[in-house]
Amino acid sequence: MANALEVTNLSKAYGKKQAVRNVSFSIAEGEIFGLMGMNGAGKTTILRMLATLLRPDEGDALIAGHSIVKEPERVRPCICYLPDEAGAYRTMKGRRYLEFIAGLYYKEEEKQEECVKRGEEICGLGDALEQKIGTYSRGMIRKLVLARTVMPKPRLAILDEPTSGLDVLNSLDIRKTIRRCAQDYGTAFLLSSHHMQEVMTTADRGAIMKDGEFLAEGTIQELLDKYAAQNLEEAFERAVRDE
Secondary structure (H helix, E strand, O other), rough: OOEEEEEEEEEEEEEEEEEEEEEEEEEOOOOOOEEOOOOOOOHHHHHHOOOOOOOOOOEEEEEOEEEOOOOOOHHHHHHHEEEEOOOOOOOOOOHHEEEEEHHHHHOOHHHHHHHHHHHHHHOOHHHHHHHHHHHHOOEEEEHHHHHHHHOOOOOOOEOOOOOOOOOHHHHHHHHHHHHHHHHHHEEEEEEEEEOOHHHHHHHHHHEEEEOOEEEEEEEEHHHHOOOOOHHHHHHHHHHHOOO
């Protein structure tokens, strides 16, 4: 299986603070990779570099074969980025919002319609799409913005804390949607989270981070075995404290 993402020795500093240090990993097409770490571990900095919003100080990454350093303009059509606390136009109706986003990606009306249809299926909001987004709950908004992120079928979807602030049922819906889209569209997902259960039930592989570095990386089972843990919370605690 081909890799959608290949990261090599990525580093970034803010002044004297080293936010990310020599990080390397890859994600195959249709695979879900979770970055786990406390606030300030460097997760969001990695996502922003891969989204071409920040330029690395050292290292590089290839997304669909294109360098984020040398070819950012060729990377951007291959990715979609969903930041933490992303919102949508409150005065716009849900379906109109999906139509607006589809128009940014496709010029042909037929392709726009196909994209909107995917968005409707992904978000699962049904008749609520005829309502203004300002009337939506937090969970509904998150489902809508996840749909607009995935409906263009990017090679890599970058999600920063995709279930932040959601209740249990909405969190479960988001996780199931991510897994379904990875399987159905072959989209690779990179998600960050400080909720270990989210990564354990969603990701195929992951990495535990501290102070900008990977302490451990592998499949979920490999991480559990490495730290003789029953769950990722135990593995994370042991990794961080051992370090």
